[in-house]
Amino acid sequence: xxxxxVDGNLLGIEGMTATExxxxxxxxxxxxxxxxxxxxxxxxxxxxxxxxxxxxxSTRTRLSFDTAARRLSADTMTFGAGSSSLSKxxxxxxxxxxxxxxxxxxxxxxxxxxxxxxxxxxxxxxVVINAGDGCHEHPTQALLDAxxxxxxxxxxxxxxxxxxxxxxxxxxxxxxxxxxxALGAKVTLVAPATLLPSSLTGWPVEVSHDLNAVLEETDVCxxxxxxxxxxxxxxxxxxxxxxxxFGMNEKRANLLPxxxxxxxxxxxxxxxxxxxxxxxxxxAVILDQVANGVSVRMAVLxxxxxxxxxxxxxxxxxxNK
Amino acid sequence: MAKRERxxxxxxxxxxxxxxxxxxxxxxxxxVRRMAHEIIERNHGLSDVVLIGLQTGGVFVTExxxxxxxxxxxxxxxxxxxxxxxxxxxxxxxxVVPEAITDITMNLDGKTVVLVDDVLFTGRTIRAAxxxxxxxxxxxxxxxxxxxxxxxxxxxxxxxxxxxxxxTRRDEVVDVHQQGVDLGAVKK
Numbered sequence: 001x002x003x004x005x006v007d008g009n010l011l012g013i014e015g016m017t018a019t020e021x022x023x024x025x026x027x028x029x030x031x032x033x034x035x036x037x038x039x040x041x042x043x044x045x046x047x048x049x050x051x052x053x054x055x056x057x058s059t060r061t062r063l064s065f066d067t068a069a070r071r072l073s074a075d076t077m078t079f080g081a082g083s084s085s086l087s088k089x090x091x092x093x094x095x096x097x098x099x100x101x102x103x104x105x106x107x108x109x110x111x112x113x114x115x116x117x118x119x120x121x122x123x124x125x126x127v128v129i130n131a132g133d134g135c136h137e138h139p140t141q142a143l144l145d146a147x148x149x150x151x152x153x154x155x156x157x158x159x160x161x162x163x164x165x166x167x168x169x170x171x172x173x174x175x176x177x178x179x180x181x182a183l184g185a186k187v188t189l190v191a192p193a194t195l196l197p198s199s200l201t202g203w204p205v206e207v208s209h210d211l212n213a214v215l216e217e218t219d220v221c222x223x224x225x226x227x228x229x230x231x232x233x234x235x236x237x238x239x240x241x242x243x244x245x246f247g248m249n250e251k252r253a254n255l256l257p258x259x260x261x262x263x264x265x266x267x268x269x270x271x272x273x274x275x276x277x278x279x280x281x282x283x284a285v286i287l288d289q290v291a292n293g294v295s296v297r298m299a300v301l302x303x304x305x306x307x308x309x310x311x312x313x314x315x316x317x318x319x320n321k
Numbered sequence: 322m323a324k325r326e327r328x329x330x331x332x333x334x335x336x337x338x339x340x341x342x343x344x345x346x347x348x349x350x351x352x353v354r355r356m357a358h359e360i361i362e363r364n365h366g367l368s369d370v371v372l373i374g375l376q377t378g379g380v381f382v383t384e385x386x387x388x389x390x391x392x393x394x395x396x397x398x399x400x401x402x403x404x405x406x407x408x409x410x411x412x413x414x415x416x417v418v419p420e421a422i423t424d425i426t427m428n429l430d431g432k433t434v435v436l437v438d439d440v441l442f443t444g445r446t447i448r449a450a451x452x453x454x455x456x457x458x459x460x461x462x463x464x465x466x467x468x469x470x471x472x473x474x475x476x477x478x479x480x481x482x483x484x485x486x487x488x489t490r491r492d493e494v495v496d497v498h499q500q501g502v503d504l505g506a507v508k509k
Contacts, residue, residue, distance in 0.1 A: 026419035027417065027419055029419055029422070030404070030407075030417065030419060030421075030422075030423070033422070033423050033424075034407070034423075037456045037457060038428075038456065038457060038458060039455070039456040039457075040456070041456060042407040042408055042453075042456070043407070043408060043452070044407040044408075072407075302407075302417070306417075
C-alpha cells in the first residue's frame with residue numbers, strides 16, 4: 001500500500017512512486033462505479049467528519065471533495081476564509097485547532113502560500129490533504145488527470161504529453177509533471193521563456209517555445225490557465241500575442257493526431273488558452289476530468305480515512321467469510 | 322475462501338491447507354443443478370429472476386448456476402456481480418481490492434434477486450449485500466443461494482438454496498473452488 005498515504009497525509013506527488021500512484025488509480029475504478037448507481041452512496045466513511053479549509057477560491061476542487069465525502073457518507077464542514085474569524089485576526093494555527101476541536105478527522109486545505117498543508121500537518125493529528133498550496137503542488141488534480149489519461153489512452157508509458165502555458169506559476173503543472181513522468185510519459189513543456197521556471201534541473205522534461213512544431217507529435221495536449229495578472233507583471237506583452245503563439249484554436253487542434261486528447265484543469269479562459277470551438281471538440285475531455293475528480297478524491301479519502309489505513313496499521317481481519 | 326482474502330487475513334501470507342475434500346467437481350455440479358431446479362420451482366419459472374454473485378468467491382458459482390438454469394429452462398437469467406466491501410460493518414478488517422468489480426447494469430426494481438455466494442458463515446457479508454442492493458433499486462424479493470452453509474451465524478439470516486450443509490469449527494476454513502469444496506485451515 002501507498003507509503004505517501006501511510007504517513008496519513010496527501011501533501012504532494014513528490015516522493016510517490018509509480019506503484020503508489022497506480023494503486024490509487026486502480027482503486028478509483030471502484031469508486032467510479034459507485035457514482036453510476038441510482039443511489040450513489042456507500043456507508044464506508046460513516047461517522048467521519050471532513051473539513052474543507054479554503055483560503056483561496058475554488059469551484060471544482062471544493063465541490064468535488066465535498067461530493068466525494070458525501071458519497072462515502074462522511075459529514076462535511078466548510079470553512080471559507082472570507083466569512084471566518086480570520087478577518088478578525090485569528091491565526092492559522094488557532095483556526096486549525098478550533099476545527100480539530102469540532103472533531104474533524106480530515107482537513108482539506110487550499111492556501112495561497114506554498115507549504116501550508118505541510119505546516120498544518122505538523123500541528124494536527126487529523127489527516128491533511130493538500131488541495132493546492134501556492135505555486136507548489138495540487139496532488140489530487142494530478143491523480144485525476146492521470147486517471148483521465150489512462151481512461152482515454154490506456155497506459156501512460158511512452159505517451160507524449162505537451163503541457164502548454166504558465167508552467168512557472170502552476171501547481172497543477174508541477175504535480176502533473178511529477179505524476180506523468182513517474183508513470184512513464186514523455187512530457188514536453190511548451191511556453192514562452194518568461195513563463196517557465198528559472199531552473200528545470202532535475203525535471204525529466206523537454207522544453208519547446210513553438211507550439212505548432214510540437215502538436216503533430218503529441219498524444220495529449222494539456223492546456224494551463226493563463227492568469228491575467230501575468231500581463232501587469234510584464235511576463236507576456238499582451239493577451240493577444242499569447243493567444244497568437246500559444247492559444248489552442250481550431251487550426252492548431254487540426255494539427256493534433258486524430259486520436260489525441262485535449263485537457264484543461266479549469267477554470268478555462270475561453271478565447272485565451274482555448275477557443276470555444278476546441279472546448280466543444282469531442283477530443284476535449286475537460287468534463288471527464290471534472291467527473292473523474294470526484295472518483296479519485298473518493299479513493300484518496302477512503303485510503304486515508306477508511307479501510308486502507310486501518311488495514312495497514314492494525315491487521316486484524318476475520319478468519320473466513 | 323477467495324484468493325484476495327487468503328493473502329490478507331491472518332496469519333498473513335499463510336497458505337490454505339486442505340484436510341478433507343467435502344465435494345468433488347461432479348458433486349458440486351449436481352448440487353448446482355439441484356439448486357437451479359429449486360430456484361425455478363420456487364419462482365414458477367425464471368421471469369424477472371436476476372442472479373447477483375458476491376465478489377469474489379460467489380462469481381464463478383453464479384456462472385455455473387446460470388449455465389444450469391439455461392440448460393433446464395432454455396433461457397439464461399440476467400447476471401451481475403456485487404462487491405460489498407464498502408458496505409460492511411467491519412470495514413477496515415477486510416481489504417477493498419480493485420479486481421472485485423461491481424457490475425449491475427439492469428434496473429432491479431420489481432425483480433427477484435438471487436444473491437449467490439460460495440460460503441455462508443456469520444451472515445455479515447449478506448447483511449452488507451442487502452444494504453448495497455438498496456442503492457440499485459427496490460427488488461420484489463431477495464433470495465440467497467450458497468454453495469456451503471458452514472453455520473456460526475451472527476445475524477438473523479438464512480439461505481434459501483444450499484449446496485451443502487457443512488458443520489464446522491470456527492477456526493476452520495472452507496475453500497470453494499472450481500474442482501470442489503475443501504475443509505482445512507490457513508497455516509503460516
